[in-house]
Amino acid sequence: LTADIEERTALIAHLAAAGIVAVFHYVPLHSSPFAKSLGVPQTHLPKTEELSARLLRLPMYYDLTDSEVEEVASSVLGFYR
Numbered sequence: 553l554t555a556d557i558e559e560r561t562a563l564i565a566h567l568a569a570a571g572i573v574a575v576f577h578y579v580p581l582h583s584s585p586f587a588k589s590l591g592v593p594q595t596h597l598p599k600t601e602e603l604s605a606r607l608l609r610l611p612m613y614y615d616l617t618d619s620e621v622e623e624v625a626s627s628v629l630g631f632y633r
Contacts, residue, residue, distance in 0.1 A: 553603065553606045553607060553608075554606045554608060555606070556605070556606060557605040557606065559606075560576060560605070560606055560607075560608050562631075563608060563628070563631050564576065564608065566627065566630075566631045567624075567627055567628070567631075570623075570627045572610075572611060572623070572624055572627055573611060574608055574609060574610050574611065575608075575609050576607060576608060576609070577609065578604050578607050578609075579604065580597065580600045580601060580604050582594070582595050582597055582600070583601070610624055610628070611624055
């Protein structure tokens with residue numbers, strides 16, 4: 553989780569410049585297109601919405617090497633230095 557959406561956007565750009573794909577793609581279920589298609593009332597859930605705007609998904613998959621993990625971690629730490 554980043555501090556806010558601006559920080560998340562900047563971190564995504566920083567990682568992209570290093571060739572690291574980090575994405576934001578979590579949409580809270582209550583406001584998702586699927587929920588809307590089912591007619592779920594569009595409830596305002598401020599904490600859920602605020603947290604979803606700060607969430608960043610870093611690369612994580614079964615054949616990610618230790619070297620790649622270190623590269624991602626180093627780049628994230630470099631952003632915050």
